[in-house]
Amino acid sequence: MNDDDLKYLISGKEFKSFNDYNGYQWCPRCRAKLEIGEMDESIRPHCPACGFIYYQNPAPAAGAIIIRDNKILMVERSISPGKGDWCIPAGFTEWNEHPQQTAVRELKEETGLEISITSMFDVFMGMDDPRTHAVLILYHADVTGGELIAGDDASDARYFSFDNLPSNIAFQAHRDALALYRKRFLET
Ligand SMILES: [Zn+2]
Missing domain, CATH: 3.90.79.10 (Nucleoside Triphosphate Pyrophosphohydrolase)
Structure with a gap:
C-alpha cells in the first residue's frame, strides 16, 4: 500500500472520534486539563502538570x-x-x-x-x-x-x-x- 492509498483509505472512513481523542479533556492521572499539541512528533493530548501523554492507538x-x-x-x-x-x-x-x-x-x-x-x-x-x-x-x-x-x-x-x-x-x-x-x- 502506498501513502496515497493510505490517505484515501483514512479520509474515506474517518469518523469524528478519529481526531477528537475520544473527547478526553482531563488527565486520568492527576485531573489537570489536558493540552493538545505536538509531542513525540505527533499531535497528542498531554498533561502539563504531570507529563502524562495520551497515545491513541487502534x-x-x-x-x-x-x-x-x-x-x-x-x-x-x-x-x-x-x-x-x-x-x-x-x-x-x-x-x-x-x-x-x-x-x-x-x-x-x-x-x-x-x-x-x-x-x-x-x-x-x-x-x-x-x-x-x-x-x-x-x-x-x-x-x-x-x-x-x-x-x-x-x-x-x-x-x-x-x-x-x-x-x-x-x-x-x-x-x-x-x-x-x-x-x-x-x-x-
Ligand atoms: Zn496529569
Whole structure:
C-alpha cells in the first residue's frame, strides 16, 4: 500500500472520534486539563502538570474464518454499532489474551462453537467503528465441538454461500476480509 492509498483509505472512513481523542479533556492521572499539541512528533493530548501523554492507538481484535460446505460462518449483531448487520465472528482482545485466544473465546461466546486455529488469514484495519479504530486479526480455524447457537452480542449465526452473502455487513474491515477471501481462495 502506498501513502496515497493510505490517505484515501483514512479520509474515506474517518469518523469524528478519529481526531477528537475520544473527547478526553482531563488527565486520568492527576485531573489537570489536558493540552493538545505536538509531542513525540505527533499531535497528542498531554498533561502539563504531570507529563502524562495520551497515545491513541487502534485496539486489537481477532476472529475466525469458519468454512463448511463452501459457506462462511457469520453472525448477526444484536448490539450497536451495526445492530442487525452481519459480520465475521470476532471481538476485541482482552488485556491478558493472545489474539488466538480472543478468536477461540469469541467464537464460543457468539456461536457456541469450539474451534481450533489452523493458520493465519490476514490483518485488516478497521476505521469505521465509532468506538475505536481496530486492527482486526483473522485466522482460519476448524470446528472441533459445540453446537451452533447465537449468543453474547449475536442474535443469529449462520453459514452463508459467498454468492449469497448478506447485503448488510457491519464493518468495512469485514467487507475487505470477505473480498480478500474470495480473491485468494475462490477465484481461479
Ligand atoms: Zn496529569
